[in-house]
Amino acid sequence: MGTNLKPKKSLLDGKQMERVIRRMANQLVERNRGSKELVLVGIRTRGVPLAELLAADLERLEGHSVPLGILDITLYRDDLSTIAPQPVVRETSFPDGSIDGRVLVLCDDVLYTGRTIRAALDALIDFGRPRAVQLAVLIDRGHRELPIQADVVGRTVATSGDEVIEVRFAATDGDDGVDLLERVEAS
Amino acid sequence: MTESTWTRKDLLGIAQLEPSEIELILDSAQTFLEVARRPIKKVPTLRGKTVVNLFFEPSTRTRSSFEIAEKRLSADSLNFSSSSSALVKGETLIDTALNLQAMAPDLVVIRHGHPGVPQMLAERIEAGVINAGDGAHEHPTQALLDALTIRQHKGRLAGLTVAIIGDIEHSRVVRSNIHLLTKMGATVRVAGPRTMMPAFVERLGVEVAYTLEEAIAGADVVMMLRIQLERQGKKLFPSVREYFQLFGLTRERLKAARRGAIVMHPGPMNRGVEIASDVADGSSSVILEQVANGVAVRMAVLYLLSGMHREAA
Numbered sequence: 337m338g339t340n341l342k343p344k345k346s347l348l349d350g351k352q353m354e355r356v357i358r359r360m361a362n363q364l365v366e367r368n369r370g371s372k373e374l375v376l377v378g379i380r381t382r383g384v385p386l387a388e389l390l391a392a393d394l395e396r397l398e399g400h401s402v403p404l405g406i407l408d409i410t411l412y413r414d415d416l417s418t419i420a421p422q423p424v425v426r427e428t429s430f431p432d433g434s435i436d437g438r439v440l441v442l443c444d445d446v447l448y449t450g451r452t453i454r455a456a457l458d459a460l461i462d463f464g465r466p467r468a469v470q471l472a473v474l475i476d477r478g479h480r481e482l483p484i485q486a487d488v489v490g491r492t493v494a495t496s497g498d499e500v501i502e503v504r505f506a507a508t509d510g511d512d513g514v515d516l517l518e519r520v521e522a523s
Numbered sequence: 524m525t526e527s528t529w530t531r532k533d534l535l536g537i538a539q540l541e542p543s544e545i546e547l548i549l550d551s552a553q554t555f556l557e558v559a560r561r562p563i564k565k566v567p568t569l570r571g572k573t574v575v576n577l578f579f580e581p582s583t584r585t586r587s588s589f590e591i592a593e594k595r596l597s598a599d600s601l602n603f604s605s606s607s608s609a610l611v612k613g614e615t616l617i618d619t620a621l622n623l624q625a626m627a628p629d630l631v632v633i634r635h636g637h638p639g640v641p642q643m644l645a646e647r648i649e650a651g652v653i654n655a656g657d658g659a660h661e662h663p664t665q666a667l668l669d670a671l672t673i674r675q676h677k678g679r680l681a682g683l684t685v686a687i688i689g690d691i692e693h694s695r696v697v698r699s700n701i702h703l704l705t706k707m708g709a710t711v712r713v714a715g716p717r718t719m720m721p722a723f724v725e726r727l728g729v730e731v732a733y734t735l736e737e738a739i740a741g742a743d744v745v746m747m748l749r750i751q752l753e754r755q756g757k758k759l760f761p762s763v764r765e766y767f768q769l770f771g772l773t774r775e776r777l778k779a780a781r782r783g784a785i786v787m788h789p790g791p792m793n794r795g796v797e798i799a800s801d802v803a804d805g806s807s808s809v810i811l812e813q814v815a816n817g818v819a820v821r822m823a824v825l826y827l828l829s830g831m832h833r834e835a836a
Contacts, residue, residue, distance in 0.1 A: 408554070411566040411826075421528040422830035424547070425554045425823075462563045 341500055341517040347475070347493060350512035356490040357386070360472055361393035363488045364441060367470070371398045373439045377405040379456050380426055382445035385505035386474055390443060403431035407442070412455035428459070435464040441488075445503040447473040450484035475501050475514060529827040533645040533652040536661035537702040545703060549671050551823035552816065558595055559818065569598035569829055572629040577619075578604045578655070579635040584790055585655050585664075588814070589632050592821035598829075601628070616640065617647065624648040630828055633657075651828040659693050664824060665789055666699035668817040670707070672809055673744055675816075676785050681708030686738040686780075688770055689748025689797055690719040690759070696748065696789045701727050714738035715748075715770060718759040735770050739779045746787045747772050747797045763796050773799045777807065785809045 348356060365371055371394045378387030384406055391402045408426045416422070442456055453471060460469060472488040477495040493516070495501065500517040504510070527543040537545070558566055574593045578586050586602070593600040614622075623631060624647070632653045633641050638660030645652035656662040670680060677683055685704050691697050691713050704711050705728045713724060714732040725731050732738035739745055750766060760766045772786065786798075786807045794800045803810060 411558075411568040416568060416830070417571075420830045421530055422827050424528075425551050425826065427554050427557055429557075458567070462566070463561060 338522050339519045340522045341502075342520050344499065344516045344518045346513065346515050347501070348491065348514040350506075353474075353490075353512045353514060356474065357389050358393050360474075360488050360490050361390050361397060364390070364394065364470075364472065365397055367487065368439060371402050372400070373467075374441055375403045375405055375431060375435065375438045376441050376443055377407050377430075377456075377460075379442060379444045379452060380406060380408045382503055382505060382508060383407075383443045385507040386445055386472075387441075387443040388507065389505075390441075390472065405430040405435075405440075407456055407459055409452060409455040409459055412459045414451060414455065428463075430463060435460065435466050437465070437467050439468045439470070440466045441470045441472050443472050445474050446501050447471070447476045447484075447486050447489075448479055448501075450480045450482035453484050454482050474503060477501055529830065532828070533641070533654075534663055534824055534828060535642050535645060535652065535654045537663045537666050537699045537706070538661065540663075540703075540706070542706050545667070545670070545707060548667055548820065548823050548827065549674060551827060552667070552671050552819040553675075555819040555822040555826070556816070558822070559815065565595050565597060567597050568826060569593070569596040569629075572598045572829055573627070574598045574600045574630045574632065574825065575623060575626070575628040575650075576600060576602045576655075577623070577631055577633045578602070579633070579640075580605065580656070582634055582655070584814070584817075585634065585662075588817045589653075589655065589821050589825075592818050592825055595818070596822055596825055598629075598825065616643070620644050620647045624650070630825060653824060653828065656695055659695050659698070661699045661702075662695040663699050664817070664820055665696050666703040667824070668813055668820040669696075669700055669746065669787060669789070670703055671816045671820055672787065672813050673785070675812070676809060677743060680704065683709045683743040684712060684741060684781075685709050685744040685746060686712045686714065686732075686742040687746045687748065688714045688735055688738055688772070690750060691715045691724060691748075692719045692721045693751065694748055698727075700746070701729055705729070712738050712742065716760050716766070735772070735776060736779055739776060742780045742784055744785055744787060745772065745777065745780055746789075747792070749789065749791065750793055750797050752793060752796070767796055767799075771795070771797055771799060772802050774801055774805065777802060787813060790814070 376387040376391050378384035391404055394402045406429050408428045410423050410425045470487040473486045474490040476489045476492045498519045502515045502517055504513050506512050527547050628650045630651045632655050634655040635657050638658035641652050641654035641657050687697055701711050712730040788810050
């Protein structure tokens with residue numbers, strides 16, 4: 337019973353991933369005419385290392401540091417009443433507290449149904465009134481269930497429902513890379 | 524970081540919990556503390572869930588703590604208290620439970636003067652049941668908030684010495700605390716008048732002291748219990764003044780504890796009976812932090828249990 341995940345192909349190796357993230361940082365600077373107003377907000381879990389890498393690239397490009405926040409969306413999920421047991425809640429934190437009037441860039445590894453981003457937007461509104469919220473994702477795999485789109489995308493990948501995107505960061509997983517996996521019935 | 528998950532329908536006591544479950548609650552509670560610091564102190568997590576607060580014993584602090592926790596999670600709550608409940612009109616507890624079940628709540632928070640009532644209720648209704656104190660049996664959320672407070676100050680529970688002083692016999696707070704602290708690897712030392720010390724108390728895995736000084740010596744945490752003055756009719760000690768002289772915590776006596784020891788009290792405290800005012804308000808006191816942590820612990824418990832009642836249904 338159950339399903340296993342079988343590697344199908346590598347989408348990005350460590351070097352390619354580094355270049356893609358650098359290009360995303362460039363796009364953020366271009367869109368916002370610099371990075372002075374930006375606050376990067378990583379969505380737990382793998383939005384956090386993405387935000388950190390983007391922040392490091394932005395600092396290299398613009399010569400000043402960009403504040404980082406961490407958002408845990410567990411308490412805002414729309415599927416809490418259908419899943420059991422409850423997922424573990426972890427802390428949310430913003431630099432110097434208030435997000436009022438700031439331009440926030442939500443960062444996540446994979447954009448799929450859009451439900452995580454919907455939850456993240458609800459959570460943000462409870463913390464204050466940002467001037468604007470943008471979305472940066474490493475992989476856009478399609479299959480949206482809500483009218484949500486990213487402003488900055490690392491790589492767009494056509495996928496089917498039984499495929500899984502695995503994003504790894506050195507900070508959380510030991511190495512950098514993105515793989516396409518396939519769900520197969522366990523024998 | 525905890526990677527375990529919560530799989531119980533009810534929280535009836537600490538005795539049946541695994542250390543990993545205790546840690547899961549404490550870690551979650553630490554996260555929920557942050558919600559209290561937000562401009563909007565409310566998350567939509569339990570929207571559409573109904574929580575019934577069933578208090579058969581007077582309680583202000585525990586009940587309001589649960590109520591605030593429920594509101595901050597967006598649950599709808601309903602209060603029954605002993606004065607308004609049908610129980611005083613002669614309804615049996617089982618009938619009360621069945622009536623409750625018919626209203627289909629998701630969670631029931633119950634306090635009752637008799638030990639075991641929460642368990643009886645839990646076996647009869649589908650909703651998750653949280654024990655908010657049953658007789659002298661258990662008061663699990665109090666022990667959890669105490670543990671969270673200790674952990675915030677000492678960074679851990681294992682290896683600490685915790686002195687608990689007062690009416691050990693009649694206290695559910697003590698029982699839950701002993702279970703929790705010993706499971707987590709702390710040493711518990713209890714002290715109090717012999718008339719308030721249960722027989723065979725050492726079987727619970729605690730050290731027993733008969734003087735305050737002996738109990739406090741080298742302790743990392745000093746937990747004072749409330750003397751229930753309303754029980755004084757039973758004459759468990761000669762006078763309030765004598766109790767304070769023998770077992771009241773004063774600044775002078777506290778010096779015997781380890782440097783940096785913290786002073787706790789589950790409230791409501793009797794100043795000048797079990798604790799001197801300057802200690803209660805002093806720099807070692809973490810009594811008000813306990814109250815703030817209480818809301819966070821109850822949010823964590825409500826959150827974790829709300830995912831499980833469906834399993835039982």
